[in-house]
Amino acid sequence: MECPGFIKVSGAVIAPGDIVHPVDHVPGGPIQNITLKVNKDKKSGDWWVYYGFNNIPTGVGYFPKSLFNYLAKKATRVAFGAYVRSKKGSPIPPMGSGARPNGGMGRAASFTDLRFIDKDGNSSPIMADLPKTVTNEKCHSITPIDHANCLYGGPGGCIR
Structure with a gap:
């Protein structure tokens, strides 16, 4: 794990820095939803990470x-963000479903319902685009944030 100091709870299926392995290939397959949430606990002041795979995050x-x-x-x-990695000199793997963002919702991977959570637990959607870094547009890309959503991914195949 690449996050020193993180305290993983017993039975947790994932932690920061872990790889989310491919769960499906589109088109034609069901769309899978991974929910991530980071929230500051009011009482302890600790920053909790929540994860859900097609269900409510825990x-x-x-x-x-x-x-x-x-x-x-x-x-x-x-x-x-998202990232993929490979050994130097090897092709970079696909990101998301492997479809480019211009493939549209249901084909390309997506971030949806992006939200800020304030100190009182109220959330509001991220409506403005944020700065982005894409290592190689030939392999992977991301769309601007539009109404708290954006699409990302690509076929990979580039050599590092």
């Missing part, structure tokens, strides 16, 4: 507030 662990300086009070930025 806590998989937390980052103790003692790990942070600024995050001990509140978060001021958010980032999310």
Whole structure:
């Protein structure tokens, strides 16, 4: 795991830094939903990570507030993304379903219902696009955020 200090709860099926293995191939297959949520516990001040695969997310662990300086009070930025990796000199694997974002919803992988959660637990959708980094547009890409949604993915195949 690449997240020192993270405390994984007993029975958790995933933790930050883990690889989410392919779960389906589209078109034609059912659309799978992975839900991720990060929330600051009001009582302890710890940052909890929740995960759900086609169901309501449950806590998989937390980052103790003692790990942070600024995050001990509140978060001021958010980032999310996807990545693939391969050995140097090997083709980069597909991202998401392997379909490019211009393939549309139901073909390309997507981030949907992107939200900020405030200190009182109220959420609001992310409506504005965020800065993005794409290593190689020939292999993978992402659309701008539009009404709390965006599409991403690509066939891979590029050599690092």
